Amino acid sequence: MPAPLGTAYWRLWGSSGLSNLADGIVKLALPLVAIQYTRSPALIAGLGFAMTLPWLVFALQAGAIADRVDRRRAMLVANTVRVLVLGLLVATLALDIGSLPLLYIAGFAIGMAETLYDTSAQSIVPQMVAPDQLSRANGRLYAVELTANQFVGPPLAGLLLPIGTAVAVLVPGGLWLLALVVLAWVPGSFRVVREGPRTTLRADIAEGLRFLWARPVLRALALMVGAFNFTTNAAFTLMVLYAVGPDSPMRLTESAYGLLLTTLAIGSLxxxxxxxxxxxxxxxxxxxxxxxLFGILMLAVPGFTTNPWVIAGCWFLGGFGVVIWNVITVSLRQRITPARLLGRLNSAYRLFAWGPMSVGTVVGGLLAQWFGIRSVFLIMAGSLLLATLAVVRVVNERTITAAEEQGPDQPTK
Structure with a gap:
């Protein structure tokens, strides 16, 4: 019988579930609020750009901070910021002074907090469980995160929005507050012991980048996830226009669209x-x-059909594949990276992996303006196929095993 994961881990698990439920509501609610102000694909894509831009401008700093401070405290600060931002946004909506620029600002601020929270959360897991428990711990964490973020959050947002836009934004703020309380009950200190002379933030960031770039497998995985996130963001940012409303190709209601998104979550679970x-x-x-390959299918299918059942089936496979990828690659990073570097490694990895998301939203919006939304799905599926053909030459069982055998203590200079 496997050893238990421990109290600290399960409290992190509970807090992460609540936080991701809030994420799932916000990421559907804000675009649905935005289409009350505009139906422009470029402007809707702009909101996605604002929410993901922090991964380009703040990811490296977030990783360096996560390696300098108590990672649990960093997560608490991030959730506090998100609660305050949503509180202010609710006030503007309740007073009927909301606008698209305010949504952009709120989305950017939430994205900044998310960058610090996610980097710290991914780096704290190896401090809570043994190395041989990482795959199980990450799998359980992904289960609750994705179930909350994609299975429960989107349809809940679709149900809340008809009640009122302020309500749809207020509820995730309350969930983030509750997640903050649960996380505060996690016992112990999660500040990494740092040896040697004091270093600058810039030097810390450079060390993390060197560690990532010196390892071909990690480098290839980061670039591959960047390609995946670029293509999926380019397509899925526009999905609300493709699917929701009587004039859209799919002609779904807001609630039905939320349910369609849950097929991704079911596959992920x-x-x-x-x-x-x-x-x-x-x-x-x-x-x-x-x-x-499942991800390519997920991207391509809306380009060929508007049948929600066919799309749902392919999205199930896409969600399934995303989590398989994440559990394997995250556990690998945690095994081969020293604890003192894990925050910076994760942030450097995510800079390459998540940074292209913001660019993808802009490219997707422009392509949709020029060629139509359906063409975006096909272009992005083809692009992801080309990236896959490139990465399989570098990442395989032999190279993964070699990376593990190299160990975490090789020099990075």
């Missing part, structure tokens, strides 16, 4: 529960390739 078994059955290299 399934993937999180069997990730360890898939890893053992296929091997990590083959499992990663299958995950990418």
């Amino acid at each position: 399934a993937g999180s529960l069997v990730a360890e078994h898939v890893e053992r059955l296929l091997g990590r290299g083959r499992a990663l390739v299958v995950a990418l």
Whole structure:
């Protein structure tokens, strides 16, 4: 029988579930609020750009901060900021003085807090569980995160919005506040011991970048996730225009659209529960390739059909593949990275992986303006296929094993 994951981990798990439920509501609620002000694909994409831009401008600093301070406290500060931002946004909506620029500002501020929270959360797990428990711990964490973020959050947002836009924004603020309380009950200190002379933030960031770039497998994985996030953001930012409203190609209601998005979450939940078994059955290299192929299918299908049942089935596979990829790659990073560097490694990785998201939203919006929304799905699916063909030459079972054997203590200079 496997060893228990421990009280600290399960409280983190609970807090993460609440926080991700809030994320799931916000990420659907804000675009649905935005379409009350505009139906322009470029302007709707601009909101997605504002929410993901912090991964370009703040990711490296967030990682360096996570390696300098107590990671639990960093997460508490981030959630406090998100609560305050949503409180102010609710006030503007209640007073009927809301606007698209205010949504942009709120989205950017929430994204800044998310950058620090997510970097710290991913870096804190190895401080709570043993190395041989990482795949199980990450799988359970992804299960609750994705269930809350994608399975419960989106349809809940669709149900809340008809009650009132202020309500749809107020509820996630309350959830973030509750997550903050649960996280405050996590016992222990999670500040990493740092040896040697005091260093500057800039030097810390450079060390994390060197560590990532010196390892071909980590470098290739980061670039691959960047390509995946670029393509999926370019397509999914526009999905609300493609799916919602009587004049859209799919002609779904807001609630139906939220339910469609839950198929991603159902697939993700399934993937999180069997990730360890898939890893053992296929091997990590083959499992990663299958995950990418499912992602390509997820992107391509709306370009060929508006049938929600077909799209739902392919999105299930896409969600399944995303979690298989994440559990394998996150656990690998945690195993081969020293604890003192994990925050910076994660932030450097996410700079390459998540930074392109903001660019993808802009490119997707422009392509939709020029060629139509349906063409964006096909262009992005083709682009992801090309990236997959490139990465399989670098990432396979042999190179992954070699990276683990290299160990976390190799010099980074």
